Amino acid sequence: MSSRETVLGRVRRALADVPRTEGPDDVPVPRRYEHTHMPTEGPGATGAPVDLLAENLIDYRAVVHRADADGLPTLLCRLLAERGSTEVLVPPGLPPWWLAAADPVRIHDRAASTPDELDTVDSVVTGCAVAIAETGTIVLDGSPDQGRRRITLIPDHHVCVVRVPGQVVASVPEALERLDPSRPLTWISGPSATSDIELSRVEGVHGPRTLEVVLLTE
Amino acid sequence: MSGRTHLGMPAFPEAATSATRDARLRRNLRHATGTIRAKRAEAVAELPDWAELRAAGAAIKDRTLRHLDHYLEQLEEAVTAAGGTVHWAADAAEANRIVTELVRATGETEVVKVKSMATQEIGLNAALEKAGIRAYETDLAELIVQLGDDLPSHILVPAIHRNREEIRDVFRGRMSRWGRPAPEGLTDDPAELAEAARLHLREKFLRAKVGVSGANFMVAETGTLVVVESEGNGRMCLTLPETLISVVGIEKVVPTWRDLEVFLQLLPRSSTAERMNPYTSMWTGTTDSETADGPRDFHLVLLDNGRTDALADTVGRQALRCIRCSACLNVCPVYERAGGHAYGSAYPGPIGAILTPQLRGTTTELDASLPYASSLCGACYEVCPVAIDIPQVLVYLRERVAEGGEVTVRGQRTTIRPARGHAAERAAMRAARWALDHPGALRAGQRLAARTRRLHPRRLPGPGRAWTASRDLPAVPAESFRDWWRRTRDDRAEGDRR
Numbered sequence: 033m034s035s036r037e038t039v040l041g042r043v044r045r046a047l048a049d050v051p052r053t054e055g056p057d058d059v060p061v062p063r064r065y066e067h068t069h070m071p072t073e074g075p076g077a078t079g080a081p082v083d084l085l086a087e088n089l090i091d092y093r094a095v096v097h098r099a100d101a102d103g104l105p106t107l108l109c110r111l112l113a114e115r116g117s118t119e120v121l122v123p124p125g126l127p128p129w130w131l132a133a134a135d136p137v138r139i140h141d142r143a144a145s146t147p148d149e150l151d152t153v154d155s156v157v158t159g160c161a162v163a164i165a166e167t168g169t170i171v172l173d174g175s176p177d178q179g180r181r182r183i184t185l186i187p188d189h190h191v192c193v194v195r196v197p198g199q200v201v202a203s204v205p206e207a208l209e210r211l212d213p214s215r216p217l218t219w220i221s222g223p224s225a226t227s228d229i230e231l232s233r234v235e236g237v238h239g240p241r242t243l244e245v246v247l248l249t250e
Numbered sequence: 251m252s253g254r255t256h257l258g259m260p261a262f263p264e265a266a267t268s269a270t271r272d273a274r275l276r277r278n279l280r281h282a283t284g285t286i287r288a289k290r291a292e293a294v295a296e297l298p299d300w301a302e303l304r305a306a307g308a309a310i311k312d313r314t315l316r317h318l319d320h321y322l323e324q325l326e327e328a329v330t331a332a333g334g335t336v337h338w339a340a341d342a343a344e345a346n347r348i349v350t351e352l353v354r355a356t357g358e359t360e361v362v363k364v365k366s367m368a369t370q371e372i373g374l375n376a377a378l379e380k381a382g383i384r385a386y387e388t389d390l391a392e393l394i395v396q397l398g399d400d401l402p403s404h405i406l407v408p409a410i411h412r413n414r415e416e417i418r419d420v421f422r423g424r425m426s427r428w429g430r431p432a433p434e435g436l437t438d439d440p441a442e443l444a445e446a447a448r449l450h451l452r453e454k455f456l457r458a459k460v461g462v463s464g465a466n467f468m469v470a471e472t473g474t475l476v477v478v479e480s481e482g483n484g485r486m487c488l489t490l491p492e493t494l495i496s497v498v499g500i501e502k503v504v505p506t507w508r509d510l511e512v513f514l515q516l517l518p519r520s521s522t523a524e525r526m527n528p529y530t531s532m533w534t535g536t537t538d539s540e541t542a543d544g545p546r547d548f549h550l551v552l553l554d555n556g557r558t559d560a561l562a563d564t565v566g567r568q569a570l571r572c573i574r575c576s577a578c579l580n581v582c583p584v585y586e587r588a589g590g591h592a593y594g595s596a597y598p599g600p601i602g603a604i605l606t607p608q609l610r611g612t613t614t615e616l617d618a619s620l621p622y623a624s625s626l627c628g629a630c631y632e633v634c635p636v637a638i639d640i641p642q643v644l645v646y647l648r649e650r651v652a653e654g655g656e657v658t659v660r661g662q663r664t665t666i667r668p669a670r671g672h673a674a675e676r677a678a679m680r681a682a683r684w685a686l687d688h689p690g691a692l693r694a695g696q697r698l699a700a701r702t703r704r705l706h707p708r709r710l711p712g713p714g715r716a717w718t719a720s721r722d723l724p725a726v727p728a729e730s731f732r733d734w735w736r737r738t739r740d741d742r743a744e745g746d747r748r
């Protein structure tokens with residue numbers, strides 16, 4: 033007997049108490065929790081998700097900027113210059129105008145690039161798939177303006193552009209509704225951190241130690 | 251070097267007694283658990299619908315467990331359709347064999363690992379070592395534990411028993427044996443220590459061809475695996491290698507994509523007291539080589555290793571709901587005094603006290619003593635995000651140790667004999683006495699459980715009576731979850747949200 037049969041057989045015998053007529057959906061799952069914790073309309077309205085997103089990002093030590101389409105290229109140019117970056121990783125589908133004013137050399141992530149090659153690049157600029165206000169989270173799904181997962185992982189400086197209000201949702205349930213599970217997803221809430229040493233929080237162990245989020249008004 | 255296991259550990263009371271005498275260990279633990287406890291309460295209080303999320307979390311897990319065969323088959327199909335390969339392992343030895351063979355097939359002799367309770371449980375590192383394969387732990391705490399030739403003592407912060415000076419000494423003394431040495435003049439500043447780990451591990455990440463991980467959740471409907479972490483080492487291991495092998499307990503499956511909305515709210519707040527942990531990675535099978543993003547080969551090893559035995563027990567089954575958040579450890583007065591090592595398994599604290607004896611049986615003195623490693627104060631149940639009634643299961647397992655009864659061992663129904671007069675009972679009694687002899691531990695617990703009511707009898711009914719007749723049973727806060735939930739909801743209706 034294969035181990036598959038062994039394990040499934042054990043599972044079935046273990047569940048002898050479950051009535052044969054009971055289907056999975058017969059087990060009730062009460063979903064009385066809130067779909068979002070921030071009503072944006074009506075008497076209980078608590079402000080715009082974008083403001084809460086900014087607040088929570090800052091609380092988790094990301095650096096937040098705001099720009100409109102006119103101001104974005106100069107802002108990105110400034111952020112890279114302040115960082116002293118001479119090279120910047122660019123996902124294949126990043127709108128070229130975003131970096132129109134930036135000086136650093138564009139490095140493109142090719143399938144053949146080795147992690148070691150990418151390790152020498154200072155910064156990466158990406159878009160995102162969705163951002164969650166209540167938790168201060170940005171989610172990347174590998175779309176052309178975000179690129180492969182590794183490019184937002186190896187450089188020490190990640191600049192992520194969030195289109196607001198279009199890409200901002202209030203809550204985790206709203207975010208999952210928008211995301212496609214078949215894509216590789218990375219949820220990022222603040223820079224990499226650890227509390228493993230006497231529980232004191234230290235930024236940056238392996239992922240980017242600096243996360244800058246640009247809220248781009250559409 | 252990574253060969254230490256929990257085998258041959260003394261029974262709980264002996265290990266706990268030596269830990270209790272270690273003043274530094276106790277200080278570290280008290281500080282750590284106290285800090286997390288307070289932060290967790292704040293993070294939970296932010297969500298007015300916590301009780302509803304908790305109810306949903308428990309119900310989703312119950313639905314999964316009652317129909318586990320259905321969901322496992324669905325998961326297998328989805329993972330396979332997405333280009334992954336699914337393997338089934340009935341026990342630890344088989345899982346280790348499968349992983350070893352998969353690594354061998356790549357021709358590699360090194361793997362990078364993300365912290366995983368399941369691989370700790372099966373002793374994978376030691377098994378790989380025997381096969382000439384070196385497994386590098388990449389989580390900062392796991393690195394500290396591995397370099398120090400030590401064992402983890404906490405689910406979430408495995409090196410919680412070490413303070414910064416000790417960590418510096420471990421890095422200075424041991425890093426060079428494993429790869430890049432610690433920087434000259436390394437101090438005990440946490441930021442410097444983290445930087446040393448970053449440099450030491452980066453060289454391993456960049457060259458690694460094989461990654462080994464666990465997973466927090468597996469979605470049956472989509473075949474998606476989810477790893478929740480803080481440092482980014484998980485992302486490194488899940489993204490950079492060419493081959494990824496994930497070893498995951500069969501109870502980690504959840505039915506639908508939507509179900510993640512419950513657990514991704516419950517888990518970070520319960521474990522690290524954050525609204526959301528820094529990184530969560532989700533992947534579904536492999537991506538084709540054109541768009542290659544991440545490993546080209548993905549293997550999922552589904553691990554039983556005693557889980558179906560726990561599943562067969564209608565009372566103990568609820569332990570399989572556990573999402574390994576570690577909240578129960580941080581509120582446990584016994585854990586705070588005894589430390590994680592005393593529990594003698596990968597699962598310390600209250601969850602370990604009910605899970606380990608079910609996964610491994612109660613034939614050893616250690617495992618038989620675990621259900622007694624508790625003052626039954628009930629704080630663990632109060633904080634558990636999936637509402638596992640740990641005190642109920644503890645009392646139930648005590649009865650089984652004392653009275654014997656029907657159990658399932660490796661899939662076979664058997665009757666175990668009562669432990670009365672047996673070494674196991676003596677170990678169990680010592681553990682009970684140890685827990686009860688620490689009034690400080692009891693008081694702390696009772697304060698936390700102040701809201702709970704005493705509904706549980708002071709004497710066990712039925713066959714347990716003989717055992718409890720001569721021993722007073724501490725009160726169990728046994729307000730049913732439903733009552734508790736209804737009460738908190740009614741409070742809310744009156745406008746009091748706390």
Ligand code: SF4
Pocket residue numbers: 520571572573574575576577578579601630633634635636637638
């Ligand atoms: S038993 Fe509950 S509180 Fe303890 S680790 Fe598991 S989920 Fe968390």
